[in-house]
Amino acid sequence: MSNPYILEKRVAIAAVLRACSLTSAVFNNLVKGEKLTKDDKSPVTVGDFAAQAVVNTILAHSFPDDPIVGEEDSAELRGESNSNIRDRVVGLANDSLTAKLIEGEQPAWGIGPSASHSADDLLDAIDRGNYGGGRTGRMWTLDPIDGTKGFLRGEQYAVCLAFLVDSKVQIGVMGCPNLPIDAANPDGRRGCLFVAVRGHGAEQCSLSNLHEHPIPLRIPPYSPSTFNLLESVESAHSSHGFNERVSTALGITRQPTRMDSQAKYCALARGDGGVYLRTPTGVGYVEKIWDHASGSLLVEEAGGVITDMRGEPLDFGLGRTLGENFGVVAAGKEGHAKVIAAIKKVKEEASK
Numbered sequence: 001m002s003n004p005y006i007l008e009k010r011v012a013i014a015a016v017l018r019a020c021s022l023t024s025a026v027f028n029n030l031v032k033g034e035k036l037t038k039d040d041k042s043p044v045t046v047g048d049f050a051a052q053a054v055v056n057t058i059l060a061h062s063f064p065d066d067p068i069v070g071e072e073d074s075a076e077l078r079g080e081s082n083s084n085i086r087d088r089v090v091g092l093a094n095d096s097l098t099a100k101l102i103e104g105e106q107p108a109w110g111i112g113p114s115a116s117h118s119a120d121d122l123l124d125a126i127d128r129g130n131y132g133g134g135r136t137g138r139m140w141t142l143d144p145i146d147g148t149k150g151f152l153r154g155e156q157y158a159v160c161l162a163f164l165v166d167s168k169v170q171i172g173v174m175g176c177p178n179l180p181i182d183a184a185n186p187d188g189r190r191g192c193l194f195v196a197v198r199g200h201g202a203e204q205c206s207l208s209n210l211h212e213h214p215i216p217l218r219i220p221p222y223s224p225s226t227f228n229l230l231e232s233v234e235s236a237h238s239s240h241g242f243n244e245r246v247s248t249a250l251g252i253t254r255q256p257t258r259m260d261s262q263a264k265y266c267a268l269a270r271g272d273g274g275v276y277l278r279t280p281t282g283v284g285y286v287e288k289i290w291d292h293a294s295g296s297l298l299v300e301e302a303g304g305v306i307t308d309m310r311g312e313p314l315d316f317g318l319g320r321t322l323g324e325n326f327g328v329v330a331a332g333k334e335g336h337a338k339v340i341a342a343i344k345k346v347k348e349e350a351s352k
């Protein structure tokens with residue numbers, strides 16, 4: 001069957017590419033004072049706000065009735081005390097939206113030299129991301145910069161956009177501006193785009209040239225000599241201690257690969273590491289759908305399995321969060337079964 005969501009895929013790719021150019025420009029030139037701290041103490045930069053404004057503006061042009069679950073909102077930008085940050089966000093978003101069209105892009109998508117927007121329009125665009133989520137209908141979910149702490153540290157981050165119908169992810173697009181194109185050559189060229197379409201596979205290509213070496217993604221069969229853990233850099237996001245016990249139970253000798261953001265799902269999908277393991281740290285953090293929607297489809301379309309640590313599927317139909325979900329395990333089929341068994345064993349030992 002052909003992909004029924006061709007336009008959604010094309011527009012999503014255009015939106016993520018523009019957002020990646022924007023975030024890369026901020027990454028290379030982040031000025032002190034261009035970030036805020038949110039109520040949950042997490043950082044947000046001008047790059048997060050502007051990238052959400054750009055993606056939501058583009059989605060609104062092609063799909064005006066589609067709701068969006070986006071991470072950021074504009075409340076902090078509307079006050080006079082943050083007018084410098086607001087001006088910078090507006091400037092960055094307009095620079096991105098008005099950049100010249102590249103092959104495949106259409107002016108009707110709200111982009112190109114005449115697509116300048118007012119500050120109010122761009123703040124409203126950010127707030128199009130305030131949808132509460134739900135079980136039925138079309139919807140998008142966006143993390144304009146996933147792994148903001150990695151972004152600020154100068155490491156990995158990802159622009160993540162997913163399109164869902166009846167709470168099932170149909171398209172996942174992720175841009176990883178700092179990820180090496182070839183994992184075997186970590187000092188080589190960087191900047192990858194990952195695209196997954198349900199029932200139509202997953203592929204990686206270069207962010208700078210979509211026609212350059214598109215690689216179909218397939219998680220390789222389980223191999224004890226190469227299998228290792230992909231985990232968060234931040235120990236507050238995923239328990240390194242529990243993960244280490246799981247690793248030991250699996251007889252893994254390789255060190256875990258620590259990486260920020262959904263770039264971990266991308267690494268997994270191209271066979272660079274064995275299992276994405278995200279273990280709750282016990283502080284009651286509830287996972288958000290924008291942190292896993294696009295990555296989950298990428299893993300599935302690369303032949304892998306994604307569940308929580310009990311083996312339950314992730315449910316993207318519960319609202320803005322994954323609700324009662326408990327951690328995340330994503331791996332190839334055989335590796336996934338082994339990790340779920342090891343988690344059970346570690347938990348049983350801990351309860352003795």
Ligand SMILES: Nc1ncnc2c1ncn2[C@@H]1O[C@H](COP(=O)(O)O)[C@@H](O)[C@H]1OP(=O)(O)O
Nearest residue numbers: 145146147148149232234236237260261285291
């Ligand atoms: N306390 C927390 N526990 C788990 N994840 C968190 C927590 N705080 C923020 N996050 C989100 O976890 C993701 C990063 O995970 P990782 O550490 O694996 O890269 C980010 O989406 C980050 O949000 P953000 O998008 O703002 O960076």
Ligand SMILES: [Mg+2]
Nearest residue numbers: 042043071148
């Ligand atoms: Mg954040």
Ligand SMILES: [Mg+2]
Nearest residue numbers: 143146147291
């Ligand atoms: Mg995130």
Ligand SMILES: [Mg+2]
Nearest residue numbers: 071143145146
């Ligand atoms: Mg984010």
